Amino acid sequence: MNEHAGLYIHVPFCRQKCEYCDFYSITRLEQVEEFVEALLAEIALRAAEFREQVFQTVFFGGGTPSLLSEEQLERIWRALQANFQIDPGGEFSIESNPGTLTLEKLIHFRALGFNRLSMGVQSFNPAELRFLGRIHSVEEVRENFRNAREAGFRNVNLDLMTAFPGLTGESFRYSMEQALALAPEHISCYTLIFEPGTVFYKKMRSGELNPLNEDEEAAYYELAREMLEAHGYCQYEISNFARGREHLCRHNLVYWEHRPYLGLGPSAHSFYRKVRWANKRSLTIYIKSLQKGQLPLDFREELSPEQLMFEYTFLGLRLREGLDTGEFRQRFGMDFQEKYRSAIRKLAENELVEWRDQYLRLSPRGWLVADTVAGYF
Amino acid sequence: MSIKNIRNFCIIAHIDHGKSTLADRLLEYTGTLQKRQMQDQVLDSMDLERERGITIKAHAVRMAYLAPDGQKYVFNLVDTPGHVDFSYEVSRSLAAAEGALLLVDAAQGVEAQTISNLYQAVDNNLVIIPVINKIDLPSAQAEVVKHQLMELIGCSESDILLASAKSGVGIPEIIQEIIDRIPPPSGDSQAPLQALIFDSQFDSYRGVVALVRVFSGEISEKDKILFMATDRSFEVEELGNLVLKRVRTGKLDTGQVGYLICGAKNVRDIKVGDTVTLAKNPALQPLPGYRQVKPMVYAGIYPVDSNDFEDLRTSLEKLVLNDSALHYEPETSSALGFGFRCGFLGMLHMEIVQERLEREFDQLIIVTTPNVVYKTILTSGEIQYVDNPTQMPAPGVLDKIEEPFIDAHVISPPEFIGNIMKLSNEKRGILKNTSYIDPTRADLHYHLPLAEVVFDYFDRLKSVSRGYASLDYEFLGYREGSLVKLDIFINGEVLDALSVIVHKEKAYEQGRSICQKLRKLIPRQMFEVVIQAGIGSKIIARESIKPLRKNVLAKCYGGDITRKRKLLEKQKEGKRRMKQFGRVEIPQEAFLSVLSTDD
Numbered sequence: 009m010n011e012h013a014g015l016y017i018h019v020p021f022c023r024q025k026c027e028y029c030d031f032y033s034i035t036r037l038e039q040v041e042e043f044v045e046a047l048l049a050e051i052a053l054r055a056a057e058f059r060e061q062v063f064q065t066v067f068f069g070g071g072t073p074s075l076l077s078e079e080q081l082e083r084i085w086r087a088l089q090a091n092f093q094i095d096p097g098g099e100f101s102i103e104s105n106p107g108t109l110t111l112e113k114l115i116h117f118r119a120l121g122f123n124r125l126s127m128g129v130q131s132f133n134p135a136e137l138r139f140l141g142r143i144h145s146v147e148e149v150r151e152n153f154r155n156a157r158e159a160g161f162r163n164v165n166l167d168l169m170t171a172f173p174g175l176t177g178e179s180f181r182y183s184m185e186q187a188l189a190l191a192p193e194h195i196s197c198y199t200l201i202f203e204p205g206t207v208f209y210k211k212m213r214s215g216e217l218n219p220l221n222e223d224e225e226a227a228y229y230e231l232a233r234e235m236l237e238a239h240g241y242c243q244y245e246i247s248n249f250a251r252g253r254e255h256l257c258r259h260n261l262v263y264w265e266h267r268p269y270l271g272l273g274p275s276a277h278s279f280y281r282k283v284r285w286a287n288k289r290s291l292t293i294y295i296k297s298l299q300k301g302q303l304p305l306d307f308r309e310e311l312s313p314e315q316l317m318f319e320y321t322f323l324g325l326r327l328r329e330g331l332d333t334g335e336f337r338q339r340f341g342m343d344f345q346e347k348y349r350s351a352i353r354k355l356a357e358n359e360l361v362e363w364r365d366q367y368l369r370l371s372p373r374g375w376l377v378a379d380t381v382a383g384y385f
Numbered sequence: 386m387s388i389k390n391i392r393n394f395c396i397i398a399h400i401d402h403g404k405s406t407l408a409d410r411l412l413e414y415t416g417t418l419q420k421r422q423m424q425d426q427v428l429d430s431m432d433l434e435r436e437r438g439i440t441i442k443a444h445a446v447r448m449a450y451l452a453p454d455g456q457k458y459v460f461n462l463v464d465t466p467g468h469v470d471f472s473y474e475v476s477r478s479l480a481a482a483e484g485a486l487l488l489v490d491a492a493q494g495v496e497a498q499t500i501s502n503l504y505q506a507v508d509n510n511l512v513i514i515p516v517i518n519k520i521d522l523p524s525a526q527a528e529v530v531k532h533q534l535m536e537l538i539g540c541s542e543s544d545i546l547l548a549s550a551k552s553g554v555g556i557p558e559i560i561q562e563i564i565d566r567i568p569p570p571s572g573d574s575q576a577p578l579q580a581l582i583f584d585s586q587f588d589s590y591r592g593v594v595a596l597v598r599v600f601s602g603e604i605s606e607k608d609k610i611l612f613m614a615t616d617r618s619f620e621v622e623e624l625g626n627l628v629l630k631r632v633r634t635g636k637l638d639t640g641q642v643g644y645l646i647c648g649a650k651n652v653r654d655i656k657v658g659d660t661v662t663l664a665k666n667p668a669l670q671p672l673p674g675y676r677q678v679k680p681m682v683y684a685g686i687y688p689v690d691s692n693d694f695e696d697l698r699t700s701l702e703k704l705v706l707n708d709s710a711l712h713y714e715p716e717t718s719s720a721l722g723f724g725f726r727c728g729f730l731g732m733l734h735m736e737i738v739q740e741r742l743e744r745e746f747d748q749l750i751i752v753t754t755p756n757v758v759y760k761t762i763l764t765s766g767e768i769q770y771v772d773n774p775t776q777m778p779a780p781g782v783l784d785k786i787e788e789p790f791i792d793a794h795v796i797s798p799p800e801f802i803g804n805i806m807k808l809s810n811e812k813r814g815i816l817k818n819t820s821y822i823d824p825t826r827a828d829l830h831y832h833l834p835l836a837e838v839v840f841d842y843f844d845r846l847k848s849v850s851r852g853y854a855s856l857d858y859e860f861l862g863y864r865e866g867s868l869v870k871l872d873i874f875i876n877g878e879v880l881d882a883l884s885v886i887v888h889k890e891k892a893y894e895q896g897r898s899i900c901q902k903l904r905k906l907i908p909r910q911m912f913e914v915v916i917q918a919g920i921g922s923k924i925i926a927r928e929s930i931k932p933l934r935k936n937v938l939a940k941c942y943g944g945d946i947t948r949k950r951k952l953l954e955k956q957k958e959g960k961r962r963m964k965q966f967g968r969v970e971i972p973q974e975a976f977l978s979v980l981s982t983d984d
């Protein structure tokens with residue numbers, strides 16, 4: 009049998025660039041059609057190589073995929089179906105931003121087969137939305153969410169942002185309560201990161217913005233976790249919470265469980281048979297290459313066994329369930345405990361990890377310092 | 386080539402006055418290098434020299450020159466470093482030469498090493514050709530500098546050449562003066578061989594490459610030779626000249642400078658300053674050789690990973706062949722394990738050694754806080770020299786501690802005298818005398834405790850004089866001082882490698898500052914870290930580092946696992962560079978930085 013695999017489509021357009029965001033997206037919406045053409049070309053170019061692979065999840069991310077017209081989305085979807093084996097029982101997600109969704113559009117998403125919707129909400133406080141550079145209003149969030157339900161989405165995720173400058177405990181609690189009131193199946197809660205190249209990063213360098221300190225970040229993180237758990241959401245990954253196992257994001261699990269995925273579109277990353285590669289982070293180059301019939305490759309690296317094991321370990325530890333040492337042995341033909349004996353001993357001494365059957369997982373203490381823990385391996 | 390047409394000389398000057406740039410022009414003018422092969426300061430061949438823009442090691446090069454009158458000459462030039470730490474390199478080069486070009490920057494004028502290098506050259510009976518360089522600079526003051534030089538050397542105005550090593554002005558005149566004024570080497574080619582080893586290099590394929598100057602007799606490949614001081618004999622494998630690279634000649638005659646390879650692999654075989662003679666017909670006497678230089682500062686060098694100790698030893702053995710001023714001896718530290726106590730000529734020398742070990746020999750090392758050598762007098766009357774604070778005798782058996790003092794000359798324009806006196810006072814200096822080279826150059830003669838000077842006196846001197854003051858010093862002797870040992874405790878345990886000897890009156894202030902620096906340098910750990918400074922069992926300062934709360938990046942960058950992995954790999958590399966003390970991980974820099982007074 010074929011291993012669980014994911015298919016990712018990167019749609020590199022946003023109506024406006026959020027000041028903290030370093031995902032590859034541009035605002036020249038007049039290029040959308042050219043992008044779609046190029047994407048179709050890329051799909052065709054990749055088809056042969058992945059003929060044998062069944063994809064259980066498809067994820068349209070970005071950027072803002074919900075900016076595509078119904079007709080464009082349909083062409084892409086049809087091309088995917090025609091060129092790849094997609095499991096009809098799979099998880100098909102689309103990312104969206106409030107303000108770009110209408111009931112009509114949502115119904116169309118459903119008709120195409122999308123069964124999971126992700127919405128970038130970030131905050132329920134209008135002043136904070138402006139500060140983050142978001143395009144939408146709080147009212148649009150509620151309305152879009154209602155429409156999603158009406159269109160038949162039974163698996164919806166909301167993205168929330170925490171630990172950004174100016175946030176208060178009170179306001180974060182309020183946003184959290186508002187999100188919970190909508191009762192989505194899934195919530196992702198991300199701590200702000202100042203990424204080089206973003207407006208926020210520049211503002212930090214010039215002293216206009218001051219990142220929160222480690223203790224404050226930790227406090228927001230703990231608060232988020234407490235509130236979510238109190239409402240029946242279980243944390244299954246560092247930043248991800250779901251109401252029940254059936255609502256875990258299967259596509260993101262592909263990344264964390266070190267399974268293969270194919271990424272299409274500019275800046276998209278792929279992992280297949282020990283090789284990682286990425287497409288160019290430029291729509292212009294992406295289009296030009298594909299017009300010439302070439303893949304828009306940015307880099308390609310074949311991972312050494314050591315790197316593969318390290319990845320498997322630090323990714324697996326991000327999961328609540330932990331890292332499956334049985335599977336480790338199967339994949340790498342090596343005993344996990346033997347391989348990392350001294351690391352495990354030191355981590356256990358510091359009470360950062362714990363065992364549960366054959367799973368090694370982070371302890372409650374280790375959870376917040378997962379990157380430090382990874383450094384031991 | 387007749388010995389009459391050989392000229393052996395070196396270029397000496399204060400740091401940055403343009404020695405290496407002048408060497409460039411000489412190489413070019415004599416046709417040794419074509420313009421297209423040229424790069425700035427081409428003799429500064431070590432990466433470190435190129436990066437820092439300073440000469441660290443003396444560089445010898447041979448040039449053939451066809452004079453306008455049809456005569457052929459051979460010039461053996463040694464470009465020397467200007468920094469005070471490397472004055473030993475200068476003194477060795479002088480012994481291989483008959484003359485010296487003394488360069489002075491037209492804008493800076495005479496500075497401390499102009500004077501000290503001049504005196505060394507005079508002591509070696511060299512002919513001095515004074516050259517004022519950088520006359521192209523708008524701020525050049527050739528007239529003023531001329532007078533400084535006339536006062537200093539006692540020469541007449543017409544003896545002084547003007548040049549711009551940058552633009553090439555004055556180069557033909559310099560060449561002519563080299564021919565006219567510097568005498569050819571003298572020496573009896575029929576006498577038994579006497580060749581001075583004035584430098585050595587290490588070549589990983591050929592072993593030790595000795596640089597020699599033949600004073601009498603001659604030497605050929607296959608000769609059986611004897612090193613007189615080490616009393617070791619070898620057969621000569623290869624002889625030749627250094628013309629940027631090695632050019633084999635098979636033979637070296639009286640008066641010549643060149644290299645010698647004989648299969649020697651380690652320092653015990655070849656010592657800089659030793660005399661080479663023929664085993665069959667040995668010289669009666671060795672050449673005078675050199676006064677052994679004594680290190681001014683000591684520090685511990687330890688492998689980060691204790692398993693690399695032997696590797697570090699091999700690296701040091703090889704490095705010493707390139708840098709004969711470096712001293713080392715094995716030692717142990719309870720915190721750092723097995724390592725070496727190393728002696729250096731100064732802080733720059735120490736930095737260079739550290740960087741060379743890391744870069745050329747790929748060693749991952751920890752360098753501990755440097756210190757000077759203390760003389761301790763025990764109650765029994767016994768005298769012990771202590772080059773490591775942890776070895777300070779216990780207070781019960783200690784009668785007194787003496788510290789090294791130096792004889793220092795600060796050369797400066799008179800307007801900064803006030804600032805310099807204030808600074809020197811603060812550093813416990815004793816002013817002996819103030820004199821003037823000329824109205825624009827004062828010479829302040831001080832006695833100062835070496836420990837105070839080594840660490841930040843020099844930088845502060847530069848800053849209080851807007852860069853104009855310069856310093857030269859030599860060891861004077863030991864004097865009693867009111868000194869105590871300050872220990873640093875990490876979570877209650879003494880970290881011996883951090884102990885320092887400080888002046889009693891400054892102990893509190895220093896203890897506090899060391900603890901604060903460590904607090905900033907040691908990253909947060911999974912538990913609280915307490916840092917204390919104490920004298921004996923008395924704690925005088927305390928800081929603590931709160932446990933790490935959060936270190937996890939929220940998102941995993943979509944499918945971009947590569948980026949995440951690289952971040953983590955970088956973090957792992959940082960961790961690998963830390964030393965484990967108990968459960969506490971301490972970064973390399975922490976060991977060195979405790980005494981720095983910046984920030």
Ligand SMILES: Nc1nc2c(ncn2[C@@H]2O[C@H](COP(=O)(O)OP(=O)(O)OP(=O)(O)O)[C@@H](O)[C@H]2O)c(=O)[nH]1
Nearest residue numbers: 400401402403404405406439440467519549550551
């Ligand atoms: N304007 C000008 N600059 C010069 C001249 N000669 C050298 N320089 C500059 O002075 C700086 C120092 O020159 P170097 O030749 O490295 O000096 P050095 O005496 O060899 O220095 P150390 O070996 O470190 O003691 C460089 O930036 C040179 O470009 C000159 O005649 N005119």
Ligand code: SF4
Nearest residue numbers: 022025026029070071
């Ligand atoms: S909408 Fe999303 S992808 Fe677009 S700029 Fe904002 S955060 Fe980035």
Ligand SMILES: [Mg+2]
Nearest residue numbers: 404405439440
């Ligand atoms: Mg130089």
